[in-house]
Amino acid sequence: MKLNSLWPASGKVRAGLIIVIFFVLLAVFGPMITDYAPRATGNPPLQPPSADHWLGTTQTGQDVFSQFVHGARVSLAVGFIAGVLSQIVSVLVGLVGGYFRGIADEMLYILTAVFLVIPAMPLLIVLTGYLPTRGMISVAIVITITSWAPAARVLRAQTLSLRNRDFVEAARATGESRMRIMFYEVMPNALPVIASGFLFSTIAAILAEAGLSFLGLGSLTTVSWGSMLYFAQNNQALLVGAWWWFVPPGLAIAIIGAGLALINFGIDEYANPRLRTGKSRRKAARPAGRGSAAMSSTAASAAAGAEASSSSSGVSEGSLGGTESTETTDDDASPPQIRGSEVPGDPVISVRDLIVDYPTEDGAVRAVDHVSITLHRGELLGLAGESGSGKSTLTNAITRLLRNPAEVSGGEITYHRSTRTGESTEVDLLNLPAEELRAFRWSELAIVFQSAMNALNPVLRVSAQFDDVLRVHRPGMSAAGRKELAQEMLHKVGIDPERVTAYPHELSGGMKQRVAIAIALVLEPDVIIMDEPTTALDLLVQREVLEQVMQLREEYGFAIIFTTHDLSLLLEISDTIAVMQTGTLVEYGPATDVYSDPRHPYTKTLLSSLANLGARI
Amino acid sequence: MTTVPTTDAQNGPAAGAGEVILEARDLVKDFRGKRVGLHRQRFRAVDHVSLQLRRGQVTALVGQSGSGKSTVGRLLAQLMPQTSGELLLNGQPITAHRGRAFIRYTSTVQMTLQDPFASLNPVHRISYILARALSIHGHAKGAEEIEEKSLALLRKVNLTPPERYLRRFPHELSGGERQRISFARALAAEPQVLLADEPVSMLDVTIRKEILDLLDQLRTEENLAVLYITHDLGSARAYSEETLVMYRGEVVERGSSADVIDNPQHEYTQRLLAAAPNPRRRLSNPGEEFRG
Incomplete structure (x- = not known):
């Protein structure tokens, strides 16, 4: 690793490092550049700073600068030693307790809790009172005793969560010993916590040492920042206005504390390999073969996609027409296979030449590349694609849920709002103001997410989750009316209406997904976006939920965009299929046609993979 | 359109195949459940499961989530103790949950986990x-x-x-x-037994085949006894000789993979197969939209 890459990127961390390095250098070299011994008297008393005495003198004529730099040694050393010791104790207590559980954990946890509730300062004072000697090390040990507990508790919690991670199980299955797992698998992952614990216990130790010395409990024969403050206070430095006596140590304690706290911001940058290797990884080439092949075919199909969609943009509204690009620039790239769809009904959402980019340091990554699709009223559009194909980015663009830094770089998304008179007005979704967007979402377009377990708020009853939607969109509705509607919707999705008072954890996975569908339906939207709604469900439950969705679609007539990676499922249920690959729409047409006559090589690959895996295609 | 390819060529017996390496007899695993009054309810995750893993053969353990299939895998790997029943390694009863005995056991029996994103530190x-x-x-x-x-x-x-x-x-x-x-x-570890817990369920469809082909290749080249734990009956049919179907901790059906999946006897297996997505269903009654 080059020195260059060790220098932190963040300004805060740089400032913190500079501060700490400055004080460390001061403590190491300071005593060498001063001509006076820290406790030597004989200089003129209470002199303000001058060329001879950079920080003036004390009442007994001691040089303040000399005391300050010698004091820095003691304060930093006590802080560092106590920081290291208390981290060692808390790592042992936290890791052992958290990893082994059982009786050892209970004992250690009680011990931690006891030390947490004892006020640190009084304990410190009592312990110091019994110290036989008051040297640096013994003070550091006493400070350790009073300060290890909070970090130990945090580490125990961290270990409890880490020990259940798969990589720990995998290490056990490999045959690693417990000690090895604790210190080589679990502990490195807790390093950010340990490092920040170290920084904060160092700060606490510097403060505690200063506090003890200030109270006169430290070693009054060694000079530290705390003892400087003690003598300044005892000699009424404040009253006589000898600011040079007490300001330097006081300020130094504050600044070094701030410096250590600032470094804390940068710990992740070093402890997390994902962040550490971020820069070098982007420079290094991806493994050859599949990666580079995918790259070139992406570029080529992107070009082909651009052609196809530019020629299709001339086609009249509402239908994509039988646009087929016959020209390609590259032999490897296959042109997108866009077939005319014969879905009856008016369009409800049309996407034209949509481009979504994720800007990165090396230029934009095109997640959606000139995609044009049209969703008709009552249509079930199946959107298939593997991870990284851009299908979620596409649906997020339609729902305007794109997260930073994704940005729409081109194209348009139109919603065709039907009015009472049967005409339709066009709404430009990409430029919808926030207020109208809020009204549009849910009342006209609703979303069912992949994992209902996460989409439902675990601390709210089902009824309250309906209320969330209804309060915003039906402000006039009474509480009783809302409850009645919620029960009616639950009944519609095949759940006992009495379960309206249940919490999400009291429902099974399939029921939760039904509740999510019921909430999506409550305002009778024209369009429901279903983002992998059945992927997390078991086969039998998936089948039930699908049947429910199909029934409801017949009853309400909403259109669905159904995303999934399971092409065979889409082939069975959807009217139209859109297949995406690396941001490009590679095949688009009626499901039966795509099934009986897949034209794009990627669609064929997907189908043959499914067949090889034993799916009934 | 396309049919399930015959996999007889892949399943050809390797040298020394058929010899039982790891055997489970009447494995039972109870987990502690909710406390009701003074009595703590037990939850039986694995209920008298017996199976044999043979050299050079893939055995599939199929079940939905909560069926206990992953628990069986962990019991076979000795990552947790069984409540009752016994494990036989090369015909010898063996218990090795910790220490040197466990390390020796892992040098024969290795396990891979489902989530490739979480199982590497x-x-x-x-x-x-x-x-x-x-x-x-x-x-x-x-x-x-x-x-x-x-x-x-x-x-x-x-x-x-x-x-x-x-x-x-x-x-x-x-x-x-x-x-x-x-x-x-x-x-x-140069093992003789590989327990693969849902090796492909988190992967894209096009990658799944590559990984399962690799598993098959390793079985042949290393002469491994493989337990393929999965929720997918289709891939069990394509990649294993023997299939066991688990439901609520019990093995409800077992037999050669072709038999179990082409001619299921147990009602649960039949339901599972019927619930699998099947585009051919709509071709058989054209014009008819899916109604379940």
Whole structure:
């Protein structure tokens, strides 16, 4: 690793490092550049700073600068030693307790809790009172005793969560010993916590040492920042206005504390390999073969996609027409296979030449590349694609849920709002103001997410989750009316209406997904976006939920965009299929046609993979 | 349109095949459940499961979530103690949950986990992960030999060129590549039994076939007894000789994979097969939309 890459990127961390390095250098070299011994008297008393005495003198004529730099040694050393010791104790207590559980954990946890509730300062004072000697090390040990507990508790919690991670199980299955797992698998992952614990216990130790010395409990024969403050206070430095006596140590304690706290911001940058290797990884080439092949075919199909969609943009509204690009620039790239769809009904959402980019340091990554699709009223559009194909980015663009830094770089998304008179007005979704967007979402377009377990708020009853939607969109509705509607919707999705008072954890996975569908339906939207709604469900439950969705679609007539990676499922249920690959729409047409006559090589690959895996295609 | 390819060629017996390496007899696993009054309810996750893993053969354990199939895998790996029943390794009863006995057991029986994104420690490079597995089982000593063997392992799981992968961190690899690393780690022990817990369920469809082909290749080349734990009956049919269907902790159906899946006897297996997505269903009644 080059020195260059060790220098932190963040300004805060740089400032913190500079501060700490400055004080460390001061403590190491300071005593060498001063001509006076820290406790030597004989200089003129209470002199303000001058060329001879950079920080003036004390009442007994001691040089303040000399005391300050010698004091820095003691304060930093006590802080560092106590920081290291208390981290060692808390790592042992936290890791052992958290990893082994059982009786050892209970004992250690009680011990931690006891030390947490004892006020640190009084304990410190009592312990110091019994110290036989008051040297640096013994003070550091006493400070350790009073300060290890909070970090130990945090580490125990961290270990409890880490020990259940798969990589720990995998290490056990490999045959690693417990000690090895604790210190080589679990502990490195807790390093950010340990490092920040170290920084904060160092700060606490510097403060505690200063506090003890200030109270006169430290070693009054060694000079530290705390003892400087003690003598300044005892000699009424404040009253006589000898600011040079007490300001330097006081300020130094504050600044070094701030410096250590600032470094804390940068710990992740070093402890997390994902962040550490971020820069070098982007420079290094991806493994050859599949990666580079995918790259070139992406570029080529992107070009082909651009052609196809530019020629299709001339086609009249509402239908994509039988646009087929016959020209390609590259032999490897296959042109997108866009077939005319014969879905009856008016369009409800049309996407034209949509481009979504994720800007990165090396230029934009095109997640959606000139995609044009049209969703008709009552249509079930199946959107298939593997991870990284851009299908979620596409649906997020339609729902305007794109997260930073994704940005729409081109194209348009139109919603065709039907009015009472049967005409339709066009709404430009990409430029919808926030207020109208809020009204549009849910009342006209609703979303069912992949994992209902996460989409439902675990601390709210089902009824309250309906209320969330209804309060915003039906402000006039009474509480009783809302409850009645919620029960009616639950009944519609095949759940006992009495379960309206249940919490999400009291429902099974399939029921939760039904509740999510019921909430999506409550305002009778024209369009429901279903983002992998059945992927997390078991086969039998998936089948039930699908049947429910199909029934409801017949009853309400909403259109669905159904995303999934399971092409065979889409082939069975959807009217139209859109297949995406690396941001490009590679095949688009009626499901039966795509099934009986897949034209794009990627669609064929997907189908043959499914067949090889034993799916009934 | 297309039909399920016959896999007889893939399933041809390897040398010395058929010999039982790991056998489970009447495995039972109870978990502690909710406390009701003074009595603590027990939850039986695995209910008298017996199975045999044979050299050079893939046995599929199929079930939905909560069926207890992963618990069976963990019991076979001795990662948790069984409530009752016994395990026989090469015909000898064996109990080894900790210490040297457990390490010796893991040198024969290795397990890979479902989630390729979670099963590799994010703070370690691939070189460390493989080196540990090699040195635990004493198959390589010294930096040079370890590197040489690590490269050989990477080649075995078709990660080429292997030099590219050694210095990488797990997050720099794709899901399929990580799953291959998991296999390489398991192979470092030179095991006789490989327990693969849902090796492809988190991967894209096009990658799944590659990984399952790799599993099949390893079974032949290393003459491994493989337990393929999955929720997918289709891939069990394509990649295993014997299939066991689990439901609520019990094995409800077992037999040769072709028999179980083409001619299911148990009502649960039949329901599972009927629920699988099947585009042919709508072709059989054209014009008819899916109604379930």
